[in-house]
Amino acid sequence: MKGDAAPGGEGAGPEVLALAKVVARLRSEVVDLEGAAATTAVVERAKGVLMAQAGVSADTAHAMLLGRAAEGGRTLLEECWLAPLTPPTPDDDLIAFVSGETRNIKKKK
Numbered sequence: 642m643k644g645d646a647a648p649g650g651e652g653a654g655p656e657v658l659a660l661a662k663v664v665a666r667l668r669s670e671v672v673d674l675e676g677a678a679a680t681t682a683v684v685e686r687a688k689g690v691l692m693a694q695a696g697v698s699a700d701t702a703h704a705m706l707l708g709r710a711a712e713g714g715r716t717l718l719e720e721c722w723l724a725p726l727t728p729p730t731p732d733d734d735l736i737a738f739v740s741g742e743t744r745n746i747k748k749k750k
Contacts, residue, residue: 680718687721 684706691702710720 683718683721687724690725 684703687706688699688702691697691705692699695702695705697705706717706720706724709715709724710717713720715723
C-alpha cells in the first residue's frame with residue numbers, strides 16, 4: 642500500500658523527505674543556538690564581574706577578557722570561567738587606559 646512505507650525510507654514521497662531534511666536542519670540549529678546562549682551567559686557574567694571589580698565599561702571588560710585569554714593561551718570561554726577568580730592585572734590597566742577609561746582601583750590606606 643502507498644501509505645505503509647516508513648518515513649524517509651524507500652517509497653517515501655518527496656514531501657516526506659523534504660520535511661525530514663527541514664526537521665533535521667532545525668534540530669541542528671536549536672542545538673547551536675542553545676550552545677550560543679549558554680556561552681553568551683558565561684561571557685556576560687564574566688564581563689559583569691570585571692566591570693564591578695575594575696570599574697570599567699562592558700566593552701573594556703570584554704577587551705580585558707580577550708587580552709587575558711590571549712596572554713594565557715586560553716579561549717574566551719575558558720577565560721570567562723576563570724574571571725571571577727582572577728584579580729585585575731597590570732595589563733588590564735593598560736587596556737582600560739587605551740580604551741580611555743580610568744579604573745576604580747582601591748588604594749591601600
